[in-house]
Amino acid sequence: xxxxxxxxxxxxxxxxxxxxxxxxxxxxxxxxxxxxxxxxxxxxxxxxxxxxxxxxxxxxxxxxxxxxxxxxxxxxxxxxxxxxxxxxxxxxxxxxxxxxxxxxxxxxxxxxxxxxxxxxxxxxxxxxxxxxxxxxxxxxxxxxxxx
Amino acid sequence: xxxxxxxxxxxxxxxxxxxxxxxxxxxxxxxxxxxxxxxxxxxxxxxxxxxxxxxxxxxxxxxxxxxxxxxxxxxxxxxxxxxxxxxxxxxxxxxxxxxxxxxxxxxxxxxxxxxxxxxxxxxxxxxxxxxxxxxxxxxxxxxxxxx
DNA sequence: AGACATATAGGATATATTCCTATTTAGGAA
DNA sequence: TTCCTAAATAGGAATATATCCTATATGTCT
Numbered sequence: 001x002x003x004x005x006x007x008x009x010x011x012x013x014x015x016x017x018x019x020x021x022x023x024x025x026x027x028x029x030x031x032x033x034x035x036x037x038x039x040x041x042x043x044x045x046x047x048x049x050x051x052x053x054x055x056x057x058x059x060x061x062x063x064x065x066x067x068x069x070x071x072x073x074x075x076x077x078x079x080x081x082x083x084x085x086x087x088x089x090x091x092x093x094x095x096x097x098x099x100x101x102x103x104x105x106x107x108x109x110x111x112x113x114x115x116x117x118x119x120x121x122x123x124x125x126x127x128x129x130x131x132x133x134x135x136x137x138x139x140x141x142x143x144x145x146x147x
Numbered sequence: 148x149x150x151x152x153x154x155x156x157x158x159x160x161x162x163x164x165x166x167x168x169x170x171x172x173x174x175x176x177x178x179x180x181x182x183x184x185x186x187x188x189x190x191x192x193x194x195x196x197x198x199x200x201x202x203x204x205x206x207x208x209x210x211x212x213x214x215x216x217x218x219x220x221x222x223x224x225x226x227x228x229x230x231x232x233x234x235x236x237x238x239x240x241x242x243x244x245x246x247x248x249x250x251x252x253x254x255x256x257x258x259x260x261x262x263x264x265x266x267x268x269x270x271x272x273x274x275x276x277x278x279x280x281x282x283x284x285x286x287x288x289x290x291x292x293x294x
Numbered sequence: 295a296g297a298c299a300t301a302t303a304g305g306a307t308a309t310a311t312t313c314c315t316a317t318t319t320a321g322g323a324a
Numbered sequence: 325t326t327c328c329t330a331a332a333t334a335g336g337a338a339t340a341t342a343t344c345c346t347a348t349a350t351g352t353c354t
Contacts, residue, residue, distance in 0.1 A: 023300060023351045041234040041253040044342080059303045064342065066301095067235055079234040079244060079253050087188040087226040088214055097226060098276070106188040106226050127245060127254075127287035138277040170320050170331060191311080206334045211311065 001037055009036045016073050027051075027058055031066040032075065041079050096133050100140035109136065148184055156183045163220050174198075174205055178213040179222070188226050243280050247287035256283065 013032050017024050030051045035042070042050075048063045070076045087106060096109040160179050164171050177198045182189070189197075195210045217223045234253060243256040 021300095021352095025301065025351070027302070035235055039255070041236050043234050045340095047235070057303070059305095060341095061304080061343075062302060071235070077236050077238075079236055079246075087190050088182055088194070088218070089188050089224050089226055091224075099226075108186070127247060127290070128285045129245070129283050130285035132281060132283050134279060135282050136276050136279050138275045168331095172320070172332065174333070192309095204334070206336095207310095208312075208335080209333060212332080 006033065006036065009033075013075060016075060020073055022069070022073075027055060027062050028066050028069075030055055030058070031063060032070060035067070035070070035076050094131065094133065096136065098136040098138070098140070100138070100143055105140050107140070109134070153180065153183065156180075160222060163222060167220055169216070169220075174202060174209050175213050175216075177202055177205070178210060179217060182214070182217070182223050241278070241280065243283065245283040245285070245287070247285070247290055252287050254287070256281070 010029070010033070013029075014024060016022070017028075022028075031047060034047050034050050038047075044060070044063050044067060047067070048058070048060050051058050051063065067076070071078060089106075089108075091108065098107040098109050099105075157176070157180070160176070161171060163169070164175075169175075178194060181194050181197050185194075191207065191210050191214060194214070195205070195207050198205050198210065214223070218225060236255075238255065245254040245256050246252075
């Protein structure tokens with residue numbers, strides 16, 4: 001990411017903060033820059049360590065708060081179901097999942113139209129694909145009703 | 148799940164245990180039955196509580212060991228990347244992920260052919276879909292090389 | 295510059311998972 | 325059936341991950 005792109009991201013970030021009434025702190029700017037500049041889907045502790053290089057007294061709690069805040073305003077997202085413990089599934093045949101982003105509930109989607117999705121060949125540069133499944137994310141009926 | 152289906156699953160389980168040199172313990176049978184009979188993608192503690200109704204002295208450690216064992220031999224699977232902490236992603240545009248089932252690394256897949264997948268209408272019975280992404284699972288190059 | 299609401303640091307706490315080890319058990323051998 | 329041995333278990337300790345609490349500090353608005 002070059003300096004121009006970064007500046008664009010930061011401008012957007014400042015704008016969002018103003019609109020949402022969020023204070024623009026050094027901690028938030030550093031965390032945001034760190035995630036935006038990362039290609040490796042870092043976890044909170046990795047971000048903590050990187051940010052600490054520049055803000056030695058930053059706390060892990062601030063990292064978490066900031067990350068969830070950025071997630072809440074749509075500037076970043078999470079990989080996989082958020083905040084979750086491991087869940088197990090005895091159905092090892094191809095099928096898809098709907099994950100509620102609020103309560104974490106997981107529903108099976110057995111849907112012939114979606115079919116067994118095939119991975120294109122050029123993904124083999126990354127690794128051997130063993131399975132492909134869709135992760136549909138959104139609000140389940142119950143959670144949607146409580147808003 | 149009716150009695151016949153359950154018996155079929157158990158027969159397969161016994162076969163796998165024999166082939167793999169795994170002992171057929173009451174604990175393992177109860178855990179397996181519990182996961183196979185569940186439709187709600189339970190977490191370890193939920194399984195622990197249910198199994199404890201029949202085996203009051205079972206330990207949580209046994210539940211975890213058994214679940215990972217069942218996962219290792221392919222009888223069950225996990226929802227989302229296994230064993231993971233939350234990871235963050237600054238790319239909020241539609242794209243897909245390749246998750247290594249061994250080391251947990253996550254790679255972005257930007258692949259026009261896979262396209263922005265659309266959720267079929269009848270999924271709205273479950274909830275409001277906000278995003279759809281593919282989760283490709285398999286072994287990344289590095290891990291594939293170490294086998 | 296001053297006031298106030300919000301954010302932070304740092305430690306305490308909560309929760310999820312794995313490790314350690316003495317004891318028990320499954321399954322094969324006698 | 326009984327014995328033997330490697331593997332599995334129970335239970336508690338330890339670790340890892342994430343959140344809560346609260347006194348202090350800092351943006352933002354005026």
